Amino acid sequence: MLDPTARERLAVLADVLIPGTDAFPSASAAGVPADLIDRVLGFRPDLVPAFERALDLADGLEAEAALDLISGAHIAEFEALSTLVSGAYLQSPQVQQALSYRPAPRQANDDIDTYADLLEVVVDRGFDIHGAELS
Amino acid sequence: MQAAVEDADVLIVGAGPSGAVAAHELARRGFKVVCLEQGDWNLPDDFTGDKPSWELARLKQWHPSPNRRGNDADYPINAENSPLEPLLFNGVGGSSILYSGHWVRALPSDFRVRTLDGVADDWPFTYEDLRPFYDEVTHHIGASGLEGDPSYPDAHTFPLPPLPIGKAGLRAARGMDKLGWHWWPAPNAISSRAFRNRPACQRYGACESGCPAGAKASADLTYWPDAIAAGAVLVTGARVRTLTTNENGLVAGAEYVDRDGRWHHQRAGITILAANGIGTPRILLNSASSAHPDGLANSSGLVGKRLMIHPYASVYGTYDEDLESHLGPAGQSLQSLQFYETDESRGFVRGGKWNLMPTPGPLNRVLWEPGTDWRDGFGSSFHDRLSGTFGRTLEWGITTEDLPEEGNEVVLDPDLTDSDGIPAAKINYRITENNDRLLDFHIARAVEAHEAAGAVSTHVDRVVRDSGWHLLGSARMGEDRTDSVVDQWGRSHDIPNLFVLDGSNFVTSTGVNPTATIMAVALRAARHLADHRSHQVSAS
Numbered sequence: 001m002l003d004p005t006a007r008e009r010l011a012v013l014a015d016v017l018i019p020g021t022d023a024f025p026s027a028s029a030a031g032v033p034a035d036l037i038d039r040v041l042g043f044r045p046d047l048v049p050a051f052e053r054a055l056d057l058a059d060g061l062e063a064e065a066a067l068d069l070i071s072g073a074h075i076a077e078f079e080a081l082s083t084l085v086s087g088a089y090l091q092s093p094q095v096q097q098a099l100s101y102r103p104a105p106r107q108a109n110d111d112i113d114t115y116a117d118l119l120e121v122v123v124d125r126g127f128d129i130h131g132a133e134l135s
Numbered sequence: 136m137q138a139a140v141e142d143a144d145v146l147i148v149g150a151g152p153s154g155a156v157a158a159h160e161l162a163r164r165g166f167k168v169v170c171l172e173q174g175d176w177n178l179p180d181d182f183t184g185d186k187p188s189w190e191l192a193r194l195k196q197w198h199p200s201p202n203r204r205g206n207d208a209d210y211p212i213n214a215e216n217s218p219l220e221p222l223l224f225n226g227v228g229g230s231s232i233l234y235s236g237h238w239v240r241a242l243p244s245d246f247r248v249r250t251l252d253g254v255a256d257d258w259p260f261t262y263e264d265l266r267p268f269y270d271e272v273t274h275h276i277g278a279s280g281l282e283g284d285p286s287y288p289d290a291h292t293f294p295l296p297p298l299p300i301g302k303a304g305l306r307a308a309r310g311m312d313k314l315g316w317h318w319w320p321a322p323n324a325i326s327s328r329a330f331r332n333r334p335a336c337q338r339y340g341a342c343e344s345g346c347p348a349g350a351k352a353s354a355d356l357t358y359w360p361d362a363i364a365a366g367a368v369l370v371t372g373a374r375v376r377t378l379t380t381n382e383n384g385l386v387a388g389a390e391y392v393d394r395d396g397r398w399h400h401q402r403a404g405i406t407i408l409a410a411n412g413i414g415t416p417r418i419l420l421n422s423a424s425s426a427h428p429d430g431l432a433n434s435s436g437l438v439g440k441r442l443m444i445h446p447y448a449s450v451y452g453t454y455d456e457d458l459e460s461h462l463g464p465a466g467q468s469l470q471s472l473q474f475y476e477t478d479e480s481r482g483f484v485r486g487g488k489w490n491l492m493p494t495p496g497p498l499n500r501v502l503w504e505p506g507t508d509w510r511d512g513f514g515s516s517f518h519d520r521l522s523g524t525f526g527r528t529l530e531w532g533i534t535t536e537d538l539p540e541e542g543n544e545v546v547l548d549p550d551l552t553d554s555d556g557i558p559a560a561k562i563n564y565r566i567t568e569n570n571d572r573l574l575d576f577h578i579a580r581a582v583e584a585h586e587a588a589g590a591v592s593t594h595v596d597r598v599v600r601d602s603g604w605h606l607l608g609s610a611r612m613g614e615d616r617t618d619s620v621v622d623q624w625g626r627s628h629d630i631p632n633l634f635v636l637d638g639s640n641f642v643t644s645t646g647v648n649p650t651a652t653i654m655a656v657a658l659r660a661a662r663h664l665a666d667h668r669s670h671q672v673s674a675s
């Protein structure tokens with residue numbers, strides 16, 4: 001569980017990584033530093049140490065400077081930070097709606113009729129099969 | 136040491152596709168079969184493709200690299216000397232648990248590359264010899280596809296109709312049509328309709344991290360229930376260290392360790408290795424003794440040599456409309472064999488198979504590439520990157536034929552061991568000059584295919600590191616015992632009660648996804664073994 005200081009630091013970094021637009025919320029507005037980061041840390045406990053080190057590295061730095069430092073010299077830490085922030089952001093129903101993302105399940109409907117005419121051309125063209133006579 | 140079960144007629148090491156086929160065939164023919172598998176069973180609900188954790192879990196817990204995954208059942212592989220990361224899964228069903236289910240049979244020319252192209256070696260049998268076994272396995276597992284592909288000499292059938300190609304497949308097909316190039320709705324080992332114990336595909340697109348619907352034809356679902364019903368005994372959590380030999384020079388069985396660290400010896404009259412193109416040579420090399428200083432079945436010196444992995448290129452096209460390219464199957468929607476056969480004017484021999492695949496999951500679109508400026512994908516770039524590519528990006532993936540080279544090899548690492556202290560494998564592998572030229576040609580054509588389909592941009596990953604699914608050739612078949620490890624039935628030239636039935640026995644790699652061929656070859660060999668039981672040497 002992140003303490004309030006770490007959560008505040010995360011919010012600043014996350015909003016620089018994922019700012020808001022007219023269509024999409026920022027990372028903070030989507031809830032990344034609140035419950036969503038806790039959820040994804042639960043999915044990937046192996047990333048917790050590198051993620052915490054990334055937050056520690058940002059201590060006392062402006063957000064962009066911190067991200068430059070971490071991504072330039074601490075690859076594992078930046079991978080953990082960026083993957084978890086992005087992963088948390090994409091958990092948000094608000095974000096999925098803005099993205100028009102309607103995940104499966106879907107039915108696997110037969111759609112042969114949509115391409116049967118194109119396939120006739122492939123069949124008519126034929127194929128130069130090598131070595132069939134050697135079988 | 137103690138025996139876990141009574142003496143077996145046949146011991147199979149590995150419960151993947153080839154082990155499952157062999158276990159079923161031999162158990163139903165009356166053999167007492169025991170299979171040792173170092174992993175465990177997985178149920179569809181274990182997979183995360185239908186859960187919020189999926190995209191993060193597939194980067195770790197369900198990653199196809201055992202090095203990345205690091206499960207208890209996994210063994211490490213030193214791949215520092217390889218541009219390709221070996222990918223496999225240890226569990227009942229083997230790597231078919233995580234495979235993408237491209238169910239492609241090889242072409243006639245694949246079995247005659249020496250005769251036709253003057254390279255490598257011909258296989259000891261032909262496409263026609265293998266065809267009945269392709270047909271039988273295809274119908275047993277419930278593959279989906281459309282008969283009549285003109286690139287094959289026969290209009291082979293499928294028990295299930297093809298999976299939908301969707302908006303994305305149709306867009307790509309129109310591009311291929313403009314160019315006059317071959318394409319076909321792709322064959323997949325994924326059920327398009329309910330089939331036996333499997334429901335229809337639900338299009339999660341999570342095939343490569345385990346099918347949460349249970350629609351993919353992994354060997355735990357297709358063959359093991361039947362094999363067990365026929366009497367086969369499957370022991371999970373059983374990691375084999377070495378094969379043992381008796382005073383007659385025959386294989387007597389295998390030493391293995393269970394998950395509680397207890398060592399056992401399983402005796403058997405006949406032993407079959409089905410542990411994949413790295414696991415099988417690892418066991419043979421780890422079985423070295425004073426009688427077999429270079430490892431078992433290795434008088435040819437070719438155990439571990441001639442490893443082929445199929446360098447794989449991804450050519451992505453991004454389009455100006457939502458093509459729902461996040462939907463499965465993944466799986467392939469189309470395949471093309473336009474540039475499969477040799478055309479020497481291209482500057483190389485042999486060719487490759489193309490598969491059109493979706494790009495499931497939004498997280499995959501925004502992951503940071505180490506070494507790049509974070510501003511390229513984050514900050515003000517983030518939303519353009521996400522919205523501009525998600526659902527709009529298609530992959531033409533190119534499996535390129537990998538010709539055998541003795542320098543491409545599986546050896547034992549001098550230092551690395553698994554969690555039980557058993558020496559681990561190391562692979563030394565480089566991409567050949569022929570393959571470099573082949574890659575460049577195919578990539579350029581795939582870019583053209585995207586452009587013909589109207590892509591607004593393309594992106595090439597020339598050699599995808601995490602693509603080493605196809606581990607082939609490291610204990611090859613052949614007629615001559617001086618330049619092959621096993622004969623056409625998978626039987627060791629040196630030890631007549633030892634068989635290799637996984638992809639290690641491939642003579643060449645073919646240019647297609649190998650599982651259909653691995654299973655057909657295994658079925659052909661197991662049936663021959665059963666048919667000729669009275670002549671088979673046994674340690675019992």
